[in-house]
Amino acid sequence: MSVPTFSEMLASAAREAIHLEMRDTYTPDDPCYIEWQKTGIADVDAYWHEWREEVTRAVGRGVAIRRARIVSEPVTDFIRYEYELTSPLNIAAGEQVRWLPRSRASDLALPGNNFWVLDEHLVRFGFFGGNGEDVGEELTRDPAQIKLCTAAFEAVWQRGIDHSEYRPE
Structure with missing residues:
Protein backbone atom coordinates (compact mmCIF):
# COMPACT_ATOMS: atom_id res chain seq x y z
CA MET A 1 0.00 0.00 0.00
CA SER A 2 1.48 3.36 -0.97
CA VAL A 3 1.87 5.87 1.82
CA PRO A 4 0.03 9.15 1.21
CA THR A 5 1.45 12.45 2.35
CA PHE A 6 0.25 13.76 5.68
CA SER A 7 -1.85 16.32 3.77
CA GLU A 8 -3.56 13.61 1.73
CA MET A 9 -4.07 11.46 4.79
CA LEU A 10 -5.62 14.22 6.85
CA ALA A 11 -7.78 15.33 3.92
CA SER A 12 -9.22 11.80 3.76
CA ALA A 13 -10.23 11.74 7.45
CA ALA A 14 -13.96 12.09 8.03
CA ARG A 15 -14.37 11.80 11.82
CA GLU A 16 -11.17 11.44 13.79
CA ALA A 17 -7.38 11.38 13.58
CA ILE A 18 -5.46 10.22 16.64
CA HIS A 19 -1.70 10.37 17.02
CA LEU A 20 0.57 8.75 19.61
CA GLU A 21 4.15 9.98 20.01
CA MET A 22 6.53 7.98 22.19
CA ARG A 23 10.04 9.27 21.42
CA ASP A 24 12.08 11.85 23.30
CA THR A 25 13.73 13.36 20.24
CA TYR A 26 12.79 13.86 16.61
CA THR A 27 14.27 15.40 13.47
CA CYS A 32 12.52 25.44 13.44
CA TYR A 33 14.10 23.34 16.22
CA ILE A 34 17.57 24.66 15.36
CA GLU A 35 16.26 28.24 15.52
CA TRP A 36 14.67 27.51 18.90
CA GLN A 37 17.94 26.01 20.21
CA HIS A 49 2.05 27.62 8.52
CA GLU A 50 0.93 25.00 5.96
CA TRP A 51 0.61 22.25 8.53
CA ARG A 52 -1.44 24.45 10.85
CA GLU A 53 -3.75 25.37 7.96
CA GLU A 54 -4.27 21.70 7.06
CA VAL A 55 -5.19 20.80 10.62
CA THR A 56 -7.43 23.85 10.95
CA ARG A 57 -9.28 22.84 7.75
CA ALA A 58 -9.75 19.27 8.98
CA VAL A 59 -11.05 20.42 12.36
CA GLY A 60 -13.29 22.92 10.58
CA ARG A 61 -14.99 20.13 8.65
CA GLY A 62 -15.61 18.19 11.86
CA VAL A 63 -12.54 15.95 12.25
CA ALA A 64 -11.50 15.57 15.89
CA ILE A 65 -7.71 15.52 16.15
CA ARG A 66 -6.17 14.21 19.34
CA ARG A 67 -2.46 13.89 20.04
CA ALA A 68 -0.93 12.10 23.04
CA ARG A 69 2.75 12.26 23.91
CA ILE A 70 4.54 9.83 26.23
CA VAL A 71 7.63 11.61 27.54
CA SER A 72 10.57 10.88 29.78
CA GLU A 73 11.12 13.25 32.67
CA PRO A 74 13.13 15.30 32.99
CA VAL A 75 12.23 16.11 29.40
CA THR A 76 14.76 16.39 26.60
CA ASP A 77 15.41 19.69 24.85
CA PHE A 78 13.36 18.48 21.90
CA ILE A 79 10.33 17.70 24.09
CA ARG A 80 10.65 21.11 25.77
CA TYR A 81 10.64 22.64 22.26
CA GLU A 82 7.51 20.64 21.36
CA LEU A 89 0.72 25.43 16.89
CA ASN A 90 -1.30 22.35 17.82
CA ILE A 91 -3.89 23.92 20.12
CA ALA A 92 -4.28 26.98 17.89
CA ALA A 93 -5.02 24.68 14.95
CA GLY A 94 -7.73 22.87 16.92
CA GLU A 95 -5.95 19.77 18.20
CA GLN A 96 -6.44 18.37 21.68
CA VAL A 97 -3.12 17.41 23.27
CA ARG A 98 -2.27 15.38 26.35
CA TRP A 99 1.06 14.43 27.93
CA LEU A 100 1.86 11.26 29.85
CA PRO A 101 5.08 10.92 31.83
CA ARG A 102 6.74 7.65 30.80
CA SER A 103 6.86 6.52 34.44
CA ARG A 104 3.03 6.36 34.38
CA ALA A 105 2.92 4.19 31.23
CA SER A 106 4.81 1.09 32.41
CA ASP A 107 1.76 -1.16 32.57
CA LEU A 108 0.30 -0.13 29.19
CA ALA A 109 0.51 -2.33 26.10
CA LEU A 110 1.97 -0.06 23.42
CA PRO A 111 2.99 -0.62 19.79
CA GLY A 112 6.69 -0.28 19.05
CA ASN A 113 6.33 2.83 16.90
CA ASN A 114 4.55 6.15 16.76
CA PHE A 115 1.34 6.09 14.78
CA TRP A 116 -1.68 7.89 13.43
CA VAL A 117 -5.09 6.16 13.26
CA LEU A 118 -7.68 7.63 10.92
CA ASP A 119 -11.38 6.93 11.42
CA GLU A 120 -10.52 3.59 13.04
CA HIS A 121 -9.78 2.03 9.64
CA LEU A 122 -6.22 3.01 8.78
CA VAL A 123 -2.95 3.11 10.75
CA ARG A 124 0.11 5.01 9.63
CA PHE A 125 3.24 3.98 11.54
CA GLY A 126 6.21 6.35 11.60
CA PHE A 127 9.72 4.95 11.92
CA PHE A 128 12.60 6.92 13.42
CA GLY A 129 16.29 6.18 13.82
CA GLY A 130 18.02 6.33 17.18
CA ASN A 131 19.00 9.96 16.58
CA GLY A 132 15.40 10.97 15.82
CA GLU A 133 15.75 11.06 12.03
CA ASP A 134 12.62 10.07 10.11
CA VAL A 135 13.48 6.78 8.37
CA GLY A 136 10.13 5.80 6.90
CA GLU A 137 6.50 4.96 7.35
CA GLU A 138 4.03 2.19 6.70
CA LEU A 139 0.27 1.95 6.31
CA THR A 140 -1.93 -0.90 7.40
CA ARG A 141 -5.63 -1.68 7.40
CA ASP A 142 -5.09 -4.82 9.48
CA PRO A 143 -7.97 -4.89 11.99
CA ALA A 144 -5.77 -6.38 14.74
CA GLN A 145 -3.20 -3.57 14.41
CA ILE A 146 -5.94 -0.93 14.26
CA LYS A 147 -7.47 -2.37 17.43
CA LEU A 148 -4.08 -2.46 19.22
CA CYS A 149 -3.23 1.12 18.26
CA THR A 150 -6.66 2.49 19.09
CA ALA A 151 -6.71 0.74 22.48
CA ALA A 152 -3.16 1.92 23.25
CA PHE A 153 -4.01 5.49 22.34
CA GLU A 154 -7.17 5.50 24.45
CA ALA A 155 -5.28 4.10 27.46
CA VAL A 156 -2.67 6.84 27.15
CA TRP A 157 -5.36 9.46 26.57
CA GLN A 158 -7.23 8.44 29.74
CA ARG A 159 -4.07 8.80 31.86
CA GLY A 160 -2.69 11.79 30.02
CA ILE A 161 -2.53 15.28 31.41
CA ASP A 162 -4.18 17.99 29.34
CA GLU A 169 10.11 18.68 34.55
Missing part, protein backbone atom coordinates in the same frame (compact mmCIF):
# COMPACT_ATOMS: atom_id res chain seq x y z
CA PRO A 28 17.38 17.06 14.94
CA ASP A 29 17.96 18.91 11.65
CA ASP A 30 14.52 20.60 11.70
CA PRO A 31 15.19 24.30 10.98
CA LYS A 38 19.85 29.14 19.20
CA THR A 39 17.35 31.82 20.21
CA GLY A 40 14.75 30.21 22.48
CA ILE A 41 12.14 31.39 20.00
CA ALA A 42 10.53 29.40 17.18
CA ASP A 43 8.62 31.13 14.41
CA VAL A 44 5.71 28.74 13.96
CA ASP A 45 4.25 30.93 11.22
CA ALA A 46 7.41 30.67 9.14
CA TYR A 47 7.96 26.93 9.59
CA TRP A 48 4.57 25.39 10.35
CA TYR A 83 5.87 21.68 24.61
CA GLU A 84 6.55 25.35 23.92
CA LEU A 85 5.14 25.06 20.40
CA THR A 86 2.02 23.12 21.38
CA SER A 87 -0.20 26.10 22.27
CA PRO A 88 0.65 28.36 19.31
CA HIS A 163 -1.68 20.39 27.82
CA SER A 164 -3.16 23.30 29.79
CA GLU A 165 -2.29 21.49 33.04
CA TYR A 166 0.95 19.71 32.20
CA ARG A 167 4.26 21.26 33.30
CA PRO A 168 7.36 19.44 32.07
Whole structure:
Protein backbone atom coordinates (compact mmCIF):
# COMPACT_ATOMS: atom_id res chain seq x y z
CA MET A 1 0.00 0.00 0.00
CA SER A 2 1.48 3.36 -0.97
CA VAL A 3 1.87 5.87 1.82
CA PRO A 4 0.03 9.15 1.21
CA THR A 5 1.45 12.45 2.35
CA PHE A 6 0.25 13.76 5.68
CA SER A 7 -1.85 16.32 3.77
CA GLU A 8 -3.56 13.61 1.73
CA MET A 9 -4.07 11.46 4.79
CA LEU A 10 -5.62 14.22 6.85
CA ALA A 11 -7.78 15.33 3.92
CA SER A 12 -9.22 11.80 3.76
CA ALA A 13 -10.23 11.74 7.45
CA ALA A 14 -13.96 12.09 8.03
CA ARG A 15 -14.37 11.80 11.82
CA GLU A 16 -11.17 11.44 13.79
CA ALA A 17 -7.38 11.38 13.58
CA ILE A 18 -5.46 10.22 16.64
CA HIS A 19 -1.70 10.37 17.02
CA LEU A 20 0.57 8.75 19.61
CA GLU A 21 4.15 9.98 20.01
CA MET A 22 6.53 7.98 22.19
CA ARG A 23 10.04 9.27 21.42
CA ASP A 24 12.08 11.85 23.30
CA THR A 25 13.73 13.36 20.24
CA TYR A 26 12.79 13.86 16.61
CA THR A 27 14.27 15.40 13.47
CA PRO A 28 17.38 17.06 14.94
CA ASP A 29 17.96 18.91 11.65
CA ASP A 30 14.52 20.60 11.70
CA PRO A 31 15.19 24.30 10.98
CA CYS A 32 12.52 25.44 13.44
CA TYR A 33 14.10 23.34 16.22
CA ILE A 34 17.57 24.66 15.36
CA GLU A 35 16.26 28.24 15.52
CA TRP A 36 14.67 27.51 18.90
CA GLN A 37 17.94 26.01 20.21
CA LYS A 38 19.85 29.14 19.20
CA THR A 39 17.35 31.82 20.21
CA GLY A 40 14.75 30.21 22.48
CA ILE A 41 12.14 31.39 20.00
CA ALA A 42 10.53 29.40 17.18
CA ASP A 43 8.62 31.13 14.41
CA VAL A 44 5.71 28.74 13.96
CA ASP A 45 4.25 30.93 11.22
CA ALA A 46 7.41 30.67 9.14
CA TYR A 47 7.96 26.93 9.59
CA TRP A 48 4.57 25.39 10.35
CA HIS A 49 2.05 27.62 8.52
CA GLU A 50 0.93 25.00 5.96
CA TRP A 51 0.61 22.25 8.53
CA ARG A 52 -1.44 24.45 10.85
CA GLU A 53 -3.75 25.37 7.96
CA GLU A 54 -4.27 21.70 7.06
CA VAL A 55 -5.19 20.80 10.62
CA THR A 56 -7.43 23.85 10.95
CA ARG A 57 -9.28 22.84 7.75
CA ALA A 58 -9.75 19.27 8.98
CA VAL A 59 -11.05 20.42 12.36
CA GLY A 60 -13.29 22.92 10.58
CA ARG A 61 -14.99 20.13 8.65
CA GLY A 62 -15.61 18.19 11.86
CA VAL A 63 -12.54 15.95 12.25
CA ALA A 64 -11.50 15.57 15.89
CA ILE A 65 -7.71 15.52 16.15
CA ARG A 66 -6.17 14.21 19.34
CA ARG A 67 -2.46 13.89 20.04
CA ALA A 68 -0.93 12.10 23.04
CA ARG A 69 2.75 12.26 23.91
CA ILE A 70 4.54 9.83 26.23
CA VAL A 71 7.63 11.61 27.54
CA SER A 72 10.57 10.88 29.78
CA GLU A 73 11.12 13.25 32.67
CA PRO A 74 13.13 15.30 32.99
CA VAL A 75 12.23 16.11 29.40
CA THR A 76 14.76 16.39 26.60
CA ASP A 77 15.41 19.69 24.85
CA PHE A 78 13.36 18.48 21.90
CA ILE A 79 10.33 17.70 24.09
CA ARG A 80 10.65 21.11 25.77
CA TYR A 81 10.64 22.64 22.26
CA GLU A 82 7.51 20.64 21.36
CA TYR A 83 5.87 21.68 24.61
CA GLU A 84 6.55 25.35 23.92
CA LEU A 85 5.14 25.06 20.40
CA THR A 86 2.02 23.12 21.38
CA SER A 87 -0.20 26.10 22.27
CA PRO A 88 0.65 28.36 19.31
CA LEU A 89 0.72 25.43 16.89
CA ASN A 90 -1.30 22.35 17.82
CA ILE A 91 -3.89 23.92 20.12
CA ALA A 92 -4.28 26.98 17.89
CA ALA A 93 -5.02 24.68 14.95
CA GLY A 94 -7.73 22.87 16.92
CA GLU A 95 -5.95 19.77 18.20
CA GLN A 96 -6.44 18.37 21.68
CA VAL A 97 -3.12 17.41 23.27
CA ARG A 98 -2.27 15.38 26.35
CA TRP A 99 1.06 14.43 27.93
CA LEU A 100 1.86 11.26 29.85
CA PRO A 101 5.08 10.92 31.83
CA ARG A 102 6.74 7.65 30.80
CA SER A 103 6.86 6.52 34.44
CA ARG A 104 3.03 6.36 34.38
CA ALA A 105 2.92 4.19 31.23
CA SER A 106 4.81 1.09 32.41
CA ASP A 107 1.76 -1.16 32.57
CA LEU A 108 0.30 -0.13 29.19
CA ALA A 109 0.51 -2.33 26.10
CA LEU A 110 1.97 -0.06 23.42
CA PRO A 111 2.99 -0.62 19.79
CA GLY A 112 6.69 -0.28 19.05
CA ASN A 113 6.33 2.83 16.90
CA ASN A 114 4.55 6.15 16.76
CA PHE A 115 1.34 6.09 14.78
CA TRP A 116 -1.68 7.89 13.43
CA VAL A 117 -5.09 6.16 13.26
CA LEU A 118 -7.68 7.63 10.92
CA ASP A 119 -11.38 6.93 11.42
CA GLU A 120 -10.52 3.59 13.04
CA HIS A 121 -9.78 2.03 9.64
CA LEU A 122 -6.22 3.01 8.78
CA VAL A 123 -2.95 3.11 10.75
CA ARG A 124 0.11 5.01 9.63
CA PHE A 125 3.24 3.98 11.54
CA GLY A 126 6.21 6.35 11.60
CA PHE A 127 9.72 4.95 11.92
CA PHE A 128 12.60 6.92 13.42
CA GLY A 129 16.29 6.18 13.82
CA GLY A 130 18.02 6.33 17.18
CA ASN A 131 19.00 9.96 16.58
CA GLY A 132 15.40 10.97 15.82
CA GLU A 133 15.75 11.06 12.03
CA ASP A 134 12.62 10.07 10.11
CA VAL A 135 13.48 6.78 8.37
CA GLY A 136 10.13 5.80 6.90
CA GLU A 137 6.50 4.96 7.35
CA GLU A 138 4.03 2.19 6.70
CA LEU A 139 0.27 1.95 6.31
CA THR A 140 -1.93 -0.90 7.40
CA ARG A 141 -5.63 -1.68 7.40
CA ASP A 142 -5.09 -4.82 9.48
CA PRO A 143 -7.97 -4.89 11.99
CA ALA A 144 -5.77 -6.38 14.74
CA GLN A 145 -3.20 -3.57 14.41
CA ILE A 146 -5.94 -0.93 14.26
CA LYS A 147 -7.47 -2.37 17.43
CA LEU A 148 -4.08 -2.46 19.22
CA CYS A 149 -3.23 1.12 18.26
CA THR A 150 -6.66 2.49 19.09
CA ALA A 151 -6.71 0.74 22.48
CA ALA A 152 -3.16 1.92 23.25
CA PHE A 153 -4.01 5.49 22.34
CA GLU A 154 -7.17 5.50 24.45
CA ALA A 155 -5.28 4.10 27.46
CA VAL A 156 -2.67 6.84 27.15
CA TRP A 157 -5.36 9.46 26.57
CA GLN A 158 -7.23 8.44 29.74
CA ARG A 159 -4.07 8.80 31.86
CA GLY A 160 -2.69 11.79 30.02
CA ILE A 161 -2.53 15.28 31.41
CA ASP A 162 -4.18 17.99 29.34
CA HIS A 163 -1.68 20.39 27.82
CA SER A 164 -3.16 23.30 29.79
CA GLU A 165 -2.29 21.49 33.04
CA TYR A 166 0.95 19.71 32.20
CA ARG A 167 4.26 21.26 33.30
CA PRO A 168 7.36 19.44 32.07
CA GLU A 169 10.11 18.68 34.55
